[in-house]
Amino acid sequence: MKRMGVAVFVLPIFLLFAFFFLYPLIVLVVASFQRGGELTAGNYAQIITNPQYLHSLWNSLWLSLSVTLVALVLSAVLAFFLARHSFPGKTLYFTLLTFPISFPGVVVGFMIIILFGSTGILPMLSELLTGEKKLVFAYTIAGIFLAYLYFEIPRIVMTLYGAIKDFDQTLEEAARTIGATPWQAIRYVVLPTLYPIFLSAGALAFSTSMSAFGTAFTLANDFDILPILMYNEFTLNFNIEVASAIAVVIGLVCVGINLGYRVLVEKEGRS
Amino acid sequence: MQTAGKALVYVLVFLISALILSPLLFTVAGSFAVYWGADMYSAGVTLSWYAKVFEKFGHTIGFTLVLAFGTVLVNTVLGTMAGYWFYRWKSRWVFVLEELLSLPIAVPGIAIALALIQTYPAMRASGALMLVGHVIITFPLMFRTVLGTLRTKDFRTLDECAATLGAGPMYRFFHVIFPSIRGAILSGAVMVFMLSLGEFNMNFFLYTPLTVTLPIGLYEAYSTLRIELGSAYTTLFLAMAIPLMYLLHRLNQSSAFSRNGGV
Numbered sequence A: 001m002k003r004m005g006v007a008v009f010v011l012p013i014f015l016l017f018a019f020f021f022l023y024p025l026i027v028l029v030v031a032s033f034q035r036g037g038e039l040t041a042g043n044y045a046q047i048i049t050n051p052q053y054l055h056s057l058w059n060s061l062w063l064s065l066s067v068t069l070v071a072l073v074l075s076a077v078l079a080f081f082l083a084r085h086s087f088p089g090k091t092l093y094f095t096l097l098t099f100p101i102s103f104p105g106v107v108v109g110f111m112i113i114i115l116f117g118s119t120g121i122l123p124m125l126s127e128l129l130t131g132e133k134k135l136v137f138a139y140t141i142a143g144i145f146l147a148y149l150y151f152e153i154p155r156i157v158m159t160l161y162g163a164i165k166d167f168d169q170t171l172e173e174a175a176r177t178i179g180a181t182p183w184q185a186i187r188y189v190v191l192p193t194l195y196p197i198f199l200s201a202g203a204l205a206f207s208t209s210m211s212a213f214g215t216a217f218t219l220a221n222d223f224d225i226l227p228i229l230m231y232n233e234f235t236l237n238f239n240i241e242v243a244s245a246i247a248v249v250i251g252l253v254c255v256g257i258n259l260g261y262r263v264l265v266e267k268e269g270r271s
Numbered sequence B: 001m002q003t004a005g006k007a008l009v010y011v012l013v014f015l016i017s018a019l020i021l022s023p024l025l026f027t028v029a030g031s032f033a034v035y036w037g038a039d040m041y042s043a044g045v046t047l048s049w050y051a052k053v054f055e056k057f058g059h060t061i062g063f064t065l066v067l068a069f070g071t072v073l074v075n076t077v078l079g080t081m082a083g084y085w086f087y088r089w090k091s092r093w094v095f096v097l098e099e100l101l102s103l104p105i106a107v108p109g110i111a112i113a114l115a116l117i118q119t120y121p122a123m124r125a126s127g128a129l130m131l132v133g134h135v136i137i138t139f140p141l142m143f144r145t146v147l148g149t150l151r152t153k154d155f156r157t158l159d160e161c162a163a164t165l166g167a168g169p170m171y172r173f174f175h176v177i178f179p180s181i182r183g184a185i186l187s188g189a190v191m192v193f194m195l196s197l198g199e200f201n202m203n204f205f206l207y208t209p210l211t212v213t214l215p216i217g218l219y220e221a222y223s224t225l226r227i228e229l230g231s232a233y234t235t236l237f238l239a240m241a242i243p244l245m246y247l248l249h250r251l252n253q254s255s256a257f258s259r260n261g262g263v
Helices: A001-007 A009-033 A042-049 A051-084 A089-102 A105-116 A120-132 A143-166 A168-179 A182-211 A215-217 A226-235 A240-270 B002-030 B048-088 B091-106 B109-119 B128-152 B155-164 B169-182 B182-197 B201-206 B214-224 B228-250 B254-258
Strands: none
Touching: A009 A240, A009 B048, A009 B091, A009 B169, A042 A051, A042 A240, A051 A089, A051 A182, A051 A226, A051 B002, A089 A143, A089 B002, A089 B228, A105 A120, A105 A143, A105 A215, A105 A240, A105 B214, A105 B228, A120 B214, A143 A182, A143 A215, A143 B002, A143 B254, A168 A182, A168 B109, A182 A240, A182 B002, A182 B091, A182 B109, A215 A226, A215 B201, A215 B214, A226 A240, A226 B109, A226 B201, A240 B109, B002 B182, B002 B228, B048 B091, B048 B128, B048 B169, B048 B182, B048 B214, B048 B228, B091 B128, B091 B228, B109 B128, B109 B201, B128 B182, B128 B201, B128 B254, B155 B169, B169 B182, B182 B228, B182 B254, B201 B214, B214 B228, B228 B254
16 A cells, blocks of 8 residues: 555656657657568668768768867866956856857758848858858858857857866866966866866767757758758658658767767776 | 966867757847847837737647646646655665656657557647657656655655654655655746647647647748748747756756657
8 A cells, every 4th residue: 555655646647658659669669660561671761872972961960070079079178278367257258158059950041041041140241241142151052161160169068167167177287386387287287187077078969969950940941961861851852761761860879879988988987 | 388278178068059059049039120230220129020929829838738737737646746755665676666757758759659559649739749749758856856856855864754753655655755745846837838838749749720839830931931930939939948947957957857758
């Protein structure tokens, strides 16, 4: 009776997860292995053999990887700057800088349209200064790259800032007193200690970019990346089986990255 | 050499800040302009874009608020109950089940949406499927916040103390545990609300003309209407999100929140 009384607390969420999370995911995986009622791995093979699909897979991977690396470097600079300087209004500044973590992808896309769209601020400025409208690249790969940086930087800064602030600064100072330059102190003392947090931020950034849909869709709804390909297969071509296979690939990459870095960090912690 | 390094840092910090903050500034500024252009206010200042937003998209704001409050309500109940149970439960399965209930953080929203829509197409029209989807993807935020708080403090002693005095599980939950985790529930509720408010990817698969949410409305405005109207609509979203984000910073939860949600 006592055990029953407590099980009531958790039964509703387990039922909800079973019916509306686990079972639908199984349905998704089963659908991804079907074509016209037959069991096949053809939907997955198509991702490799169809040039447009392969191109999307490739674009998604290198876009996510390059955005992650650039965003990590820029966020580290910003996080170190914020952790090591104090100035009036810093809390407000920090709040505003990290505010975009609450934006849906569409709003991130719109921010880039405001800056580099056909009536964006910088194109208008260039027209004013040179008489020629330049810098309209919101709807290209460059615009998408900047948009991804826009949502990644605040997220990474948020993760790094706390760790950098908590880092024992006396270690860094000790390095400085024995003659290290500020850069050397960061390179040989701070970074080796903090690298797990960089790894964790990078893993999160990569999977966020891999599964990002709204941002790129707002800028260019035919751009070849996996999430947009999946949406178009589903709505334009009514090809739910191929769409499911693409969703499974995106899901596996994201869950795999998530598990992978945790295993890596734990292994490092033991040795 | 050192001065050059410092200068580079300042330039980078300035450029990143400009990238992030300047479009926000221009969005708000542009939403009040009669005409968006290099000479922003030459044609005057107006509130008519806001009037148009309310006229065309007012219902999306109402629907989004109903959806977000519904999601918060369901998850406050389910997340608190589950957190309490996990905290009391001792078994090697706890770890596995905890990971399972946290899985919606790692699985992309578009994959969950595609799975839901092909499994329960009949639930789409009423908006029920969207509510369930929001509950699933925001659940880990409430659950982990509550469970984390319960584990950091020694509520077990209090709980057992009440138990020896003859209090049943329900009574103990509402009179011993609940008052101590109110702060965690508030944090969880704000995060769940924020995530539901800004969810686009899942909604884009699940919405119907009768269940258009604010982010979906934004997408329509951006792709078909004038930039001034898009700015006004975006400013309304910002006006809802800024106070909540400020609250999250005050509650020290913005870092936990930043690890959730797709874009």
